[in-house]
Amino acid sequence: MAKQEKEEDTRFSKFGTVSFTALTKTNDFIDYLEKGKLMGTRCKKCGQIFFPPRANCYSCFSSDMDWFEVSGKGRLLSHTKLEYAPVGFEDDLPYALALVDYGDYKVFGRLNKDIPGGEIKVGMEVAPQVVKLPKGHISYEFTKA
Amino acid sequence: MKKVGIIGVGQSAFVRGYPGAIRELAFDGFKEAMEDAKISVKDIDASLIASAPEYDKQRSPAGVIAEYLGLIPQPTCYIETVCSSSSMGLMVAYSMIQAGLYDVVAVVGFQKMSEISSMEVQERMGRGADIQWESPFGTMMPAYYAMYARAYMAGHGLTLDDLAKVRVKAATYGQINEKAVYRKAVKLEDFSDPESRLSGPIADPLRVGDCCANADGSSAIIVASEEKAKAVCEKPIWILGLGAASEAVNMAGRPDLTGGLRVGIEAGKKAFKMAGLTPKDIDVAEVHDCFTIAELMAYENLGFAKPGEGKELIQSKETYKEGSIPINVDGGLLSKGHPIGATGGSQVRTIVLQLRGEAGPMQVKDPAIGLVHNIGGVGLYGNVTILGR
Numbered sequence: 267m268a269k270q271e272k273e274e275d276t277r278f279s280k281f282g283t284v285s286f287t288a289l290t291k292t293n294d295f296i297d298y299l300e301k302g303k304l305m306g307t308r309c310k311k312c313g314q315i316f317f318p319p320r321a322n323c324y325s326c327f328s329s330d331m332d333w334f335e336v337s338g339k340g341r342l343l344s345h346t347k348l349e350y351a352p353v354g355f356e357d358d359l360p361y362a363l364a365l366v367d368y369g370d371y372k373v374f375g376r377l378n379k380d381i382p383g384g385e386i387k388v389g390m391e392v393a394p395q396v397v398k399l400p401k402g403h404i405s406y407e408f409t410k411a
Numbered sequence: 412m413k414k415v416g417i418i419g420v421g422q423s424a425f426v427r428g429y430p431g432a433i434r435e436l437a438f439d440g441f442k443e444a445m446e447d448a449k450i451s452v453k454d455i456d457a458s459l460i461a462s463a464p465e466y467d468k469q470r471s472p473a474g475v476i477a478e479y480l481g482l483i484p485q486p487t488c489y490i491e492t493v494c495s496s497s498s499m500g501l502m503v504a505y506s507m508i509q510a511g512l513y514d515v516v517a518v519v520g521f522q523k524m525s526e527i528s529s530m531e532v533q534e535r536m537g538r539g540a541d542i543q544w545e546s547p548f549g550t551m552m553p554a555y556y557a558m559y560a561r562a563y564m565a566g567h568g569l570t571l572d573d574l575a576k577v578r579v580k581a582a583t584y585g586q587i588n589e590k591a592v593y594r595k596a597v598k599l600e601d602f603s604d605p606e607s608r609l610s611g612p613i614a615d616p617l618r619v620g621d622c623c624a625n626a627d628g629s630s631a632i633i634v635a636s637e638e639k640a641k642a643v644c645e646k647p648i649w650i651l652g653l654g655a656a657s658e659a660v661n662m663a664g665r666p667d668l669t670g671g672l673r674v675g676i677e678a679g680k681k682a683f684k685m686a687g688l689t690p691k692d693i694d695v696a697e698v699h700d701c702f703t704i705a706e707l708m709a710y711e712n713l714g715f716a717k718p719g720e721g722k723e724l725i726q727s728k729e730t731y732k733e734g735s736i737p738i739n740v741d742g743g744l745l746s747k748g749h750p751i752g753a754t755g756g757s758q759v760r761t762i763v764l765q766l767r768g769e770a771g772p773m774q775v776k777d778p779a780i781g782l783v784h785n786i787g788g789v790g791l792y793g794n795v796t797i798l799g800r
Binding site: 347 | 534536538541542543545546548549550554557558561562565566612613614615617661662663664665667668
């Protein structure tokens with residue numbers, strides 16, 4: 267009998283500049299990004315909200331999840347601009363990272379490079395946008411709301 | 412409950428590019444601890460080997476090191492919570508002895524960060540975070556601590572000078588610690604001098620001078636039951652309190668950054684409760700200053716200062732050797748260097764020597780109670796240990 271090749275779902279290997287994960291049960295996150303949407307998950311059984319998205323709920327042990335969209339304004343909790351980068355990210359330098367508060371959850375990601383340094387303030391309102399990267403990769407960043 | 416004591420402490424010099432193998436590096440710290448304890452390897456019932464495995468070419472180093480130190484056929488195993496591995500090793504050793512399984516356990520921490528190339532270190536550093544959801548953005552340890560520093564500047568009025576003052580203090584004592592990798596003096600002005608390497612940007616607001624250096628090093632702690640400690644040791648130092656905690660690996664799962672590291676708060680509370688002591692009872696402390704901001708957060712998280720007021724302790728020099736709560740008067744990680752798996756054991760060694768009155772030029776006046784605060788990752792793990800005479 268011929269050996270059957272099992273096709274692997276490696277969509278997540280496209281996430282960010284360098285992805286370290288290929289196989290995950292949250293692969294649909296990438297499809298949503300390609301549709302321009304940043305998504306988290308919500309447990310269908312107990313309502314617990316997760317960002318980053320999770321396939322499994324630690325509150326009730328359900329694996330039945332809904333996706334919800336992270337959209338609109340969040341508040342910038344902190345940010346930093348990197349002058350050194352890990353291997354694989356050198357071409358992105360300098361780049362900035364941000365942590366954003368949405369009340370029920372927080373989101374970590376890149377901060378848009380085009381915001382003038384003097385305008386970036388902790389507490390300012392920001393909103394997410396999807397960004398297409400070289401080699402078919404995809405990610406998200408925050409920009410001024 | 413019976414007591415558990417520390418009967419020997421040792422560490423290698425912390426250096427850049429140790430000229431030997433990991434087993435030889437581990438030997439250096441272990442030899443000093445064994446000569447301090449004045450016992451033989453036959454007296455050690457079990458060993459715990461602490462390090463972060465991603466830096467080693469050797470797979471499963473515990474067995475290799477135990478054999479080299481003469482600790483076979485006694486049991487050994489590997490303990491890992493990254494930068495706090497040897498403090499977690501001390502907690503496990505305490506538990507093994509309290510359970511009555513063993514009388515004497517050796518905790519040996521080591522790290523040879525130069526075992527792999529600096530490019531490889533960089534690559535591993537990038538994976539020291541949530542590799543699925545955060546590393547794809549290009550994260551690094553300094554960037555995470557920079558985000559805590561930024562939040563403190565916005566929320567508590569922390570200044571760049573406050574951060575620099577922590578490094579100036581560290582260098583004050585690094586100069587007189589012969590085991591430290593960084594022995595030079597640091598002036599506040601170095602941080603604004605474009606000619607000084609310390610002023611160079613890393614991840615704003617953190618500069619080169621705000622970051623500790625990678626180093627190669629080893630440490631060892633010999634832990635014993637009350638009977639054994641009293642029988643073989645003139646000045647056993649007793650373990651009064653132990654606390655440990657864990658935290659969300661990703662920043663999105665953290666509480667408000669202006670509160671510092673939750674693992675430090677939780678581990679501290681548990682250690683103080685077990686010891687029946689409060690922060691006011693501590694005479695000397697070692698806190699995890701991998702970055703200048705980390706030391707200021709530790710002041711608050713351990714209760715030496717109120718939330719947001721940690722900066723006042725460094726401004727008033729209360730954490731210098733002559734101050735009300737001397738902290739990191741051995742140079743801390745900032746001057747000693749930070750060989751991941753060896754760091755906690757080195758902190759414990761400093762406090763044990765302080766409590767025995769054997770800390771030489773770094774000696775604080777007659778301390779009775781000391782504390783060690785050791786963090787793993789960016790507040791992913793935390794251990795607090797309280798020791799007394």
